[in-house]
Amino acid sequence: MKVSFIIINYNSSHHTLACVESVREQSKSVNYEIIVVDNGSSIQDYQKLSALTVVSELKIVRSDRNLGFSGGHLFGLNAVDPDSYYYFFLNNDCLLLDDLCSRLSSYMNDHPDVGLCTGQMIRPGGDQEPSFTYFPTVGSKLLGHAIVRWFNPAAYPKRQKIYNEPVQVPVITGSALFTRAKAFLEVGGFDPSYFLYCEEEDLCLRLRQANWKVMLVPDVKFLHIGGGSTESSPTAEKEYYISLFRYFRKHTSRPVQLTMRLFYTLKIARRYLRNSRNARLAWFILRGAPESESLRHRFA
DSSP: OOEEEEEEESSOHHHHHHHHHHHHHHOTTSOEEEEEEEESOOHHHHHGGGGGGGOTTEEEEEESSOOHHHHHHHHHHTTSOTTOSEEEEEOTTEEEOSSHHHHHHHHHHHOTTEEEEEEEEEOTTSOEEOOEEOOOOHHHHHHOHHHHHHHOGGGSOOSSSOOSSOEEOSEEOTTEEEEEHHHHHHTTSOOTTOSSSOHHHHHHHHHHHTTOEEEEEEEEEEEEOOOSSOOOOHHHHHHHHHHHHHHHHHHSOHHHHHHHHHHHHHHHHTTTTTOTHHHHHHHHHHTTOOGGGOGGGTOO
């Protein structure tokens, strides 16, 4: 059962080269292909990917502009083998530490109700990093995760816990998304209206609504180096709220949207004394985090 890796490069070819090498080293028992998507990088960075042209199982496809997370992965899917049984969306700042691909595919072969899974994420220092998160809800934001977990523990498994057995989780973080092609295509794949952030929440919610399970398989591991294509900045922070409120508009009622807008406005405004730019961010959220100010327009 063929696995298609889709790896996005955006001005971070050094990460991409290392990521591809780890895939080749740890996937020798797997029938796989690698699609590297250059997502509108500078010509200098793109040219550094030429070292990969000798890899027979690899294709490089280039977009002339940055399509974002969803758009970049969908662009790469145009080049995958139509007979691929699994898609592995892997951030280029990740390295496989063991035969993760063969073991995740074996797990999903044995569990046909699982649509999406991942392994345990590890930091460079060796510590565990949470591989999953929660859906953003009014209850969890107003009351806190500890309280809502008391009412519904299955919906809020502890993120910092060390798991020894596979566990069903709400949302897998986007660093390493191993998905059954059938499930992914059934729910419509990534929504390209998200440029950055919240793509995982949106995908996992639609999978859950279609009765597919999302699982953490903790006995396989990958290293998350960080510092890949997306860096923290005021602009990126605004983009997060643009995506978050798109998620609310798509999946929640108008009263919930207004409640969350007020919650985040007050939350950010309280940080004003620490940094005056938080006042501008709070005003941006109060205005509904308008999509007209998205980064996508910078790259159009």
